[in-house]
Ligand SMILES: NC(=O)C1=CN([C@@H]2O[C@H](COP(=O)(O)OP(=O)(O)OC[C@H]3O[C@@H](n4cnc5c(N)ncnc54)[C@H](O)[C@@H]3O)[C@@H](O)[C@H]2O)C=CC1
């Protein structure tokens with residue numbers, strides 16, 4: 001089969017790696033190569049960062065008004081809408097995400113650009129009621145410079161949009177490093193950014209591997225901020241890299257999010273919420289609701305109904321409309337899932353469903369919806385992120401126990417609460433230590449809603465009204481209004 005060939009976007013040009021080296025991207029539904037991409041080395045990253053720095057200093061971008069930046073972002077959002085089907089097909093092909101989900105995600109993507117476009121010219125500084133006579137002082141928000149965006153494979157376009165839109169709204173330039181497993185749509189996004197009218201060098205994409213391309217980018221001395229989404233182990237490398245350049249950081253890492261089902265919940269709805277939380281996207285979601293906490297009086301009924309529902313999930317080719325669960329995105333991630341399932345069995349967790357690759361799916365990296373019952377909340381399968389379609393369930397007796405279990409985690413990204421009791425919903429929303437709380441729903445996102453975690457789930461927030469501020473420096477300006485000469489120079493004033 002002829003492989004699709006992609007080039008990197010550096011300084012508005014489409015380029016191969018200087019070494020000429022390439023790597024293959026595999027189709028998760030067949031495990032066969034489908035695309036060839038440049039394997040960027042340090043020298044390619046250098047070119048991209050220099051291009052981004054040059055673009056940052058170029059008056060064509062630097063002197064553009066914030067309102068004009070907003071208009072460019074709006075245009076980019078419109079172009080994404082016009083290219084929706086193409087982007088959706090490409091992302092589904094590249095990372096094995098269901099076409100029905102990529103259509104939905106790409107369909108909503110313009111909102112991130114349109115919403116953020118409106119924020120571009122609303123970064124107001126403050127006039128300080130300064131407590132020093134004859135001084136006038138004010139603050140301004142200024143762009144940082146070159147931003148590095150490190151993107152994973154599970155939702156590349158969405159996770160890029162929530163970095164790219166605010167970075168550009170604030171007047172920065174960016175070098176994106178998509179995952180080696182799913183780079184195609186990010187290159188397409190760069191093409192659309194050029195078409196929208198962003199000057200050359202404002203949006204750059206380098207393709208390659210984490211320890212080489214990603215590390216060279218994140219430690220580069222000209223990089224002023226790193227926006228990272230991915231695993232905790234990789235995040236530690238990124239944090240170490242930032243010790244070289246003192247770049248600001250946002251880290252959106254994984255989770256082991258609780259989905260808490262009370263006896264008074266609408267159980268049909270809760271079952272759909274659990275399926276949405278852990279089996280949608282084949283569980284490859286940072287917010288996956290992988291810990292099911294179910295009130296004891298409905299435990300048996302709920303588990304039976306969940307199994308009945310999950311067994312009806314149609315596993316199949318992600319490009320087909322009828323499929324409900326596609327493959328894992330990478331062979332490595334499939335191996336992680338298999339390893340954690342084996343460990344769960346060895347530790348004594350009871351396998352209620354799944355726990356293996358389905359038959360009849362060829363070489364693709366498919367895995368069945370899987371459910372473990374746990375007697376102890378300290379089991380590895382209750383504590384470690386799987387990033388696959390594997391849930392663990394445990395009963396609880398009352399609200400206090402549900403809360404204690406929910407907070408018994410090194411992570412704190414998301415939580416689902418299923419109840420008809422309004423007071424209880426609000427109490428838990430207040431007391432559960434995680435960055436996102438969904439009550440009677442799950443995996444809802446919005447351009448207006450900040451996402452990010454507590455604890456090992458990372459720090460910083462993306463999306464929402466403050467997202468652009470996270471890509472700025474705050475400057476304080478002092479103006480001495482007095483005509484008198486400077487007094488005593490040896491004291492602080
Ligand atoms: N929070 C999330 O959305 C995601 C979490 N994960 C978690 O991470 C685990 C590992 O998955 P991976 O595919 O290995 O994700 P990863 O965290 O290694 O990859 C994310 C991005 O970081 C880059 N990267 C890797 N090493 C780097 C380095 N030293 N310096 C700079 N960039 C580097 C990768 O090339 C990719 O673009 C998964 O099992 C899952 O638990 C994975 C993907 C997304």
Ligand SMILES: CN(C=O)/C=C(\CC(=O)O)C(=O)O
Pocket residue numbers: 154155158159229281284285286287443444445451
């Ligand atoms: C981040 N998110 C919702 O808040 C959801 C995602 C993206 C991710 O996993 O990082 C998803 O469910 O795909």
